[in-house]
Amino acid sequence: MxxxxxxxxxxxxxxxxxxxxxSVPRRSFRDHVLRFGYSTSSPTKQLSxxxxxxxxxxxxxxxxxxxRSQALPRKVASHxxxxxxxxxxxKSATPKRKSTPRSxxxxxxxxxxxxxxxxxxxxxxxxxxxxxxxxxxxxxPGIMTANTGHPYSHPSNxxxxxxxxxGITPIQHRPQDHRLLPDLxxxxxxxxCARPSRLGSELTKAELAEGAKILDDKIATYRPEAACxxxxxxxxxxxxxxTGRKKMPKDGEGAFQYGWxxxxxxxxxxxDAKSGEVVWEGAMTFVAPSTSGLNAGMRPAEKEEAWRPIxxxxxxxxxxxxxxxxxxxxxxxxxxGVAMATKDLDPFV
Numbered sequence: 447m448x449x450x451x452x453x454x455x456x457x458x459x460x461x462x463x464x465x466x467x468x469s470v471p472r473r474s475f476r477d478h479v480l481r482f483g484y485s486t487s488s489p490t491k492q493l494s495x496x497x498x499x500x501x502x503x504x505x506x507x508x509x510x511x512x513x514r515s516q517a518l519p520r521k522v523a524s525h526x527x528x529x530x531x532x533x534x535x536x537k538s539a540t541p542k543r544k545s546t547p548r549s550x551x552x553x554x555x556x557x558x559x560x561x562x563x564x565x566x567x568x569x570x571x572x573x574x575x576x577x578x579x580x581x582x583x584x585x586x587p588g589i590m591t592a593n594t595g596h597p598y599s600h601p602s603n604x605x606x607x608x609x610x611x612x613g614i615t616p617i618q619h620r621p622q623d624h625r626l627l628p629d630l631x632x633x634x635x636x637x638x639c640a641r642p643s644r645l646g647s648e649l650t651k652a653e654l655a656e657g658a659k660i661l662d663d664k665i666a667t668y669r670p671e672a673a674c675x676x677x678x679x680x681x682x683x684x685x686x687x688x689t690g691r692k693k694m695p696k697d698g699e700g701a702f703q704y705g706w707x708x709x710x711x712x713x714x715x716x717x718d719a720k721s722g723e724v725v726w727e728g729a730m731t732f733v734a735p736s737t738s739g740l741n742a743g744m745r746p747a748e749k750e751e752a753w754r755p756i757x758x759x760x761x762x763x764x765x766x767x768x769x770x771x772x773x774x775x776x777x778x779x780x781x782x783g784v785a786m787a788t789k790d791l792d793p794f795v
Contacts, residue, residue: 602739613757
């Protein structure tokens with residue numbers, strides 16, 4: 447009797463569950479979304495009629511979680527207010543630009559007044575004339591030099607100090623004295639490139655190649671006894687022009703060293719194109735480290751030591767020309783309306 451009652455009870459329970467499952471309609475995604483749509487009916491009634499209690503959603507795994515798109519699905523967007531829908535479509539249709547290092551660099555370069563394309567008129571001019579004792583050669587004018595017209599004007603450049611400490615000049619001159627040097631010591635000044643720039647790296651390989659040819663022609667025209675190049679990079683451009691090779695060797699035979707260079711690579715060396723005979727041997731060529739403050743690869747004492755041989759050579763040249771124990775007096779001179787230094791100079795102190 448008890449067994450029959452239990453069987454009857456289980457049968458009734460199964461029937462009741464089946465009826466309950468049939469009475470609860472299977473909800474589609476659209477029906478689920480419509481729950482959140484705008485309706486004029488009471489929210490309480492809407493929930494009681496169309497939203498029976500559903501089991502809680504199962505938590506999703508964080509590994510399978512996908513990044514949601516900012517744009518709403520079409521089914522959801524179709525039930526939004528028309529104004530909100532148009533805003534969502536406009537947002538999704540507008541592509542977002544990503545900032546890249548190249549774009550940031552381009553924008554900063556276009557806004558910078560020191561970019562390579564910025565035209566700057568240089569006031570600096572060569573101080574060259576025939577038969578000088580020495581011609582000093584730099585890379586190109588910096589911004590301050592271009593504006594003042596005086597070479598190596600920036601306070602961080604040790605050019606004028608090292609000319610004195612090495613013995614090239616008997617006293618330490620100022621940048622505005624550069625026009626006095628040809629008369630006092632037979633020293634001229636020029637650069638491989640005339641275009642000013644804030645950094646030497648702004649010069650292109652094409653500019654350096656063209657500048658090397660122009661410089662070689664200048665030396666061949668004025669024929670000084672010697673040429674002193676300030677900076678390894680300047681010499682490398684000249685070396686490539688002279689040899690026709692793409693790169694200067696770092697070690698082994700022909701590797702670069704500061705000091706006097708091979709006579710076959712002298713600046714201004716002229717050879718007759720037809721006969722092959724040497725018309726002029728060229729100016730003895732000396733390469734010294736750059737005196738720029740940006741050249742931090744060598745200490746000041748090391749730079750001075752590398753410049754010393756050309757200074758000793760200049761001292762001997764002054765003695766050979768009969769200037770020994772003589773005092774050269776410079777009177778007040780005017781250059782472009784600016785008074786130059788006035789003092790007694792002993793070139794052999």
